[in-house]
Amino acid sequence: MIFLRRQVPLLITLITGIVFAAQYYVPHPASEQMLTSVTKWLQIIGGFALVLGVSSLFHVHAIKIRRKEAGWGYSFVLYVSMLGTIAVGLWSNGKEAVDGTMTAFGWIYNFMMVPLQGTMFAILAFFIASAAYRSFRARSREAAVLLIAAVIVMMGRVPLGEYLLPISGDLSQWILNVLNASVRRAILIGVSLGTVALSIKIIFSMERSYLGGGKE
Amino acid sequence: MTFAERMLKIDRRIIFLVIGFCTLLPLLYPVGLPIKISPEVRGVYDYIESLPEGSVFLLSLDFDPASKPELHPQAISLLRHAFRKNLRVIAMTLWVSGTGMADQVVTQVAREMGKESGKDYVFLGWSPGGTAVIINMGQDLYGAFPADYNGKPTKGLPVLQGIANLRDVSYAVSLGAGNPGVEAWYVFGKDKYKFELAGGCTGVMAPGLYPLLRSGQINGLIGGLRGAAEYEILIGQKGKAVAGMDAQSATHLAIIVLVIICNVFYLSLRKTTRQQAHSGT
Amino acid sequence: MPVETIIGAWVATGLTLFIFTFLYKDNPLFKLAENLYVGVSVGYTIVKTYDTVVVQLIWKPIVENGEWTLLIPVAIGLLMLTRYVPKAAWLSRYAFAFIVGVGSGLAIPRTISSFILKQIEDTVRPLMMLVPGEGVSFTWSLLNPASSLNTIIILVGVSSVLFYFFFSVEHTGPGKIVARTGILFLMIAFGAAFGYTVMARMSLLIGRLTDLIEFTDPSYGRPSLWLLGLTILTLVVMSRRSSNKQPKEEE
């Protein structure tokens, strides 16, 4: 039983990992065919993964409602809006528009989801402004360098900045294209080494946290 | 409490109001400052200009409503340009919550330019799996998207004639707000299937894409609302991005002024505390 | 203008303003809008997933083209859902093992090619350039990203930042200088990111305000103005009430 529960999954990871890493170097049509099928499978499995993510949300809020915890009314709102959206969506065959005319599902999308999600992040503009005033301080030489670079880029990326200080355009271009690019490149290389190391550890089962909890 | 301390402790809602007005006023009373074109954006424009009629242009709208103000105008300009050049347009999205928006923008621009779905362009919709979708399209486009957004089978669509997979795409642009986005299109797409690629992205993403731009992994980069405004100028059709540039100028200036005030107060505070410390001992 | 658009304009404006009330403080209007948002977007994702995965990717290919092999990923997907059945939860490991295995395998060569080799390739450039007519020379232009000077700057930047993230060498002696250079480069890049992020957030605000301005139009019935007044009124009433209640709650 332990074998089925513990060793077999690790074996699956080992085999699939090696096979799909090796696939990259094999141009033969047979190997390409395998890649085609499996990526198609991954698309379908990806759909199930979404269900998994969503269901934990279901669970958390269901408990809240059942226990009538503080703010359970909001969880109720969440449930109603979700079920309502699903019902309307299925009724509209999952289409926001048919031949350019908006369906009821499209209405929910355009007039509820789009403004809600859009505004959620627009409020950050205000918080950046207040942080700019209250806490973006040059506490150290490093922070001072950061703030100066930030001011130059902010100037150089808007017409008024370039108008007031014509050199800021070229300067910010240079910062982005040369200084920023070199740092990002180093970070990219470092992160990639990390990714490759992690992938190797996963394939050779030195890293198992992805298997998650659940009793052995 | 000193003056500086008191000033630093003012209610932040006052700052909120300042920023609100800095955005609102230029939107209501635009000035229209000139906008310079950067080489990154010109790279995309020039490449589309150089494509012969009937080339395949793939636009992946990989964003959701949260990034709409930045990437929506980019999508409109790119589509207008591609349709004007009579390219065959394939549009799609890797972000599920962006599907409706992507459909809307494609349909709207196509209608405005008198293009027909299935013949001049196709909107494939969304498919789950993120990077797996890109690989699958590279292997077999019809396997990844058996039907387009409207449920029509993709096999046999006139616009897709002669296209088997991503290798047959002349130019792909990913408008990415995160992951999967521009980087994924390079790693899982261009790296193997060898189409030319460019990126459009939100301001948050833009600095991170410069290494790819330099190494030629993407041949152009449209960054944020500013990039969109530049593209609107390039195709000669000003839209929401150009209209927003004045407000962008005003808010940037406001932030810069706020940062400077903050540091002036901070430094003066530090000076006084140091002096006090000195005199105290 | 169609009625549904007018109603839509009112709803969209109202929800936008509800979220903006967070700027005043966390309050029931914001919480209502936030939960509505989560609910609607989850519902939307479920519908889209059903429509795309179940109908387009599974049902149609199997029924219409007889692609029975697609039952394999369906089975793997179902295994994933056993996570919620405590006794069979271990079965879900097979699914995760498969996904993670394939994902790791796909990632290794592609990451090396795109983010390591390509980036090294572009950093390793000759420090002298062959200028037509002048022969081999050193170019000083800062504005040309490919000039010799910029090549050196990039090389210094990449190397010093890579060195900064070295953990098995103490940053002393010459190492200290390199690491300090690295951190300066890092800070400049963070500054650029900072500037761009400010730009992005401001753009989002501009986008939302543009919509609100559009909805002040009489053809929609000026929802922005009416609802702005109503929202402010609600906030005032609520803050009055809570300030009356507060003393009692705090004993």
Added chain:
Amino acid sequence: MRGKGLGVKGKGSAVVQGPVVSGVAGSFARFFFLAACVTGLSHSVVFAQTPLALPQDVRAFDTPSDGGGSLTVLWSPAPYDSAAARYQVLLSEGTTVPDPAAMKVVAEFPANQHYVRESKWPWWTRPTTGDQHQFTLRSGRGVELKDGTTYSITVAAVQNDDRKIATPVQATPQPNWMNWNQVNNLLLALLFGGIVFYAISTARKREIFLRRIPGLDAVDEAIGRATELGKPILYLTGAHDMSDPSTIAAAVILGRVAKRTAAYETDLLVPHRDPITMAVCQEITKQAYLEAGKPDLYKDDSNFFITSDQFSYTAAVDGIMLRKKPAANFFMGAYFAEALLLTETGASTGAIQIAGTDSDHQLPFFVTTCDYTLIGEELYAASAYLSREPVQVGTLRGQDIGKALILGVLGIGTLLATLGVMLDAQWPQLFLDLFKDVK
């Protein structure tokens, strides 16, 4: 672009004859030969309107390292190679060709194009010297090359009305099992994998040196100050769940912080966004108090769950900061847009703030609003430094070796590339090609 008139073959330079090898074998020898040829060629002259002759040494073979459906033709450069003359590639099915003139023209281009050196092949897969002509024919528009079928293929030189067709040669397209162009990628993957394994096994056997992370000193200092002021400490573990490495690192560092707070008898507040992370962190905190010898001070509710919603969580934590005014705030793990809302409020209460995150998009805000920030990998390093777990330490060490190698390649590569330009030499490519992404 280098080389003036390189394409034109100078007098006395040899044509490489012999069998065409598509593998790695023999490439070294070929390479040196190529270098010699190319360097000897720099002073050639382009003649206009040289009389046409038969294209020489036409060779055809299955394109190596591909999925089939493709053939490659090679032939020698000629004195008439210029924009004025043109080459045609001719193709027909079968091994015998009754009339070469009737073969299908599948490609036509100016005679000064399509050289081997223009192709992206690295030196170990180059079929011949760089000055030779090369054309790769692929299945596609108008041409179909079936795997396993033998084709006759040849090259014709055309100038004005003159057309000279070389004798057709035969070749069979085939799919291959290995893309030799990418062999450097494979070697690097194996090398790096080996390094990681080696480093981990070393770390299992003996202590590996890790430099002290300065941010950890700041942690002690902050806790000390909190004790002086008699105020609590706030610790956040980020937005992700326990499957994310950054959350794991945050939990490890929490163990260290909890040990200190136990020793100093300072209050610890850890609000959570994920119930599982909370459970794990409770265990870690309990253990830390035990190790500090103060199990009686441990409170189960110092770790508490708020909500999983991003902004509601933020508002609640901001509320805690304003009410309890912690002396130190720790932000470890992954953060999104809420980062600024948290740190800004924290800064306004005058707390010492220490952050550690790999969310690079939020790093600028942490750096400007916090007193100390662990940047990216420093977070993992700090956690490895504290936990001393061999796999973590070993991986870190392996990555360090990888970085050192890359630094070396950057240095040597730049030097060689510069020498290559200054001396107008090709041999540095021998090294540089190894680190190119070629397909």
